[in-house]
Amino acid sequence: MERPLKLRIKYGFYRGYRPVMDDAPWRSFRTMEEYRRWCEKELPEYLGYRRTK
Amino acid sequence: MNGRRQFRPLQAEEIARAFRKEKVEYLFIGKSGAILLGYPGTTQDVDVFPARSLENGRRLLTALRKIGFEIGSDLKRDILSGKDFVQIKSGPFDVDLVFAPDGIEGFAKAKERAVLEGIFRVANLRDIIASKRASGRQKDKIELPLLESFRVEYEKRHAPSLRSAKEKAIRKPKK
Numbered sequence: 490m491e492r493p494l495k496l497r498i499k500y501g502f503y504r505g506y507r508p509v510m511d512d513a514p515w516r517s518f519r520t521m522e523e524y525r526r527w528c529e530k531e532l533p534e535y536l537g538y539r540r541t542k
Numbered sequence: 543m544n545g546r547r548q549f550r551p552l553q554a555e556e557i558a559r560a561f562r563k564e565k566v567e568y569l570f571i572g573k574s575g576a577i578l579l580g581y582p583g584t585t586q587d588v589d590v591f592p593a594r595s596l597e598n599g600r601r602l603l604t605a606l607r608k609i610g611f612e613i614g615s616d617l618k619r620d621i622l623s624g625k626d627f628v629q630i631k632s633g634p635f636d637v638d639l640v641f642a643p644d645g646i647e648g649f650a651k652a653k654e655r656a657v658l659e660g661i662f663r664v665a666n667l668r669d670i671i672a673s674k675r676a677s678g679r680q681k682d683k684i685e686l687p688l689l690e691s692f693r694v695e696y697e698k699r700h701a702p703s704l705r706s707a708k709e710k711a712i713r714k715p716k717k
Contacts, residue, residue, distance in 0.1 A: 521642055
C-alpha cells in the first residue's frame, strides 16, 4: 500500500501466455454463466478457472 | 511461447485517460482494481466494469480504438449490445469488459461506492471481493483470504474523515 501508483502498475501488471485463453483475439459471452461454463470446459484445470464445488 | 507485446505501465494510464476523454462510465474491478488500490499481487488482465448502455458502448469503442485495440464489426456489435462478458486480446494489453460482474447488483450502486485512485476509477474493495467470492473459481478461492486481510488494512488507513462540527450540527435531528 505504501508503493506509489506507478510502482503498483509496474510490478502488478504483466502479459504472459495462458494456453487456450490467449489463443483468440477476442471472445464474448451473452451471460456470465456461459463464460464460466466455457472456462470449465475449455481451459486447462491448472489455470484455476474451474468453480469449486 | 509468448510472442505477445509486453504490457507497459504507461498503458494503464493511457486507458484511464482515454476513458476520461471519451467520458466512458466505467470502474476497474477484479484483481487489477485491487492492485491499483495497493494490493501486492500480479495480474495479466485489465478488468473493466462499464455501464451498460448504447451510448457508453460507443464511447468505450472510441476509447479502445484510440489506444490501439483492433475492433472489427462482430466485436463492435457484441460490445454495443452489452453482452455480459467480452474479452479482448487484440490490443496493446488484455482487457476484460465485464458488463455484469458476479456479486455486484449494478453499475450505479457500485459507482456510488467507488474510489478515485489517481486518474483511475476503481470499484470499492468490498465489491471486488464480493465479485470474486460469487464467481466461485479456484484461483479466487486461493486469493480471497489475502484480499480480505488487505481490505481490513486498507479500510483502517482510509477511514472516512470525522465530520466537521458544522456538518454534525446540520445533521443533528430536531427535537
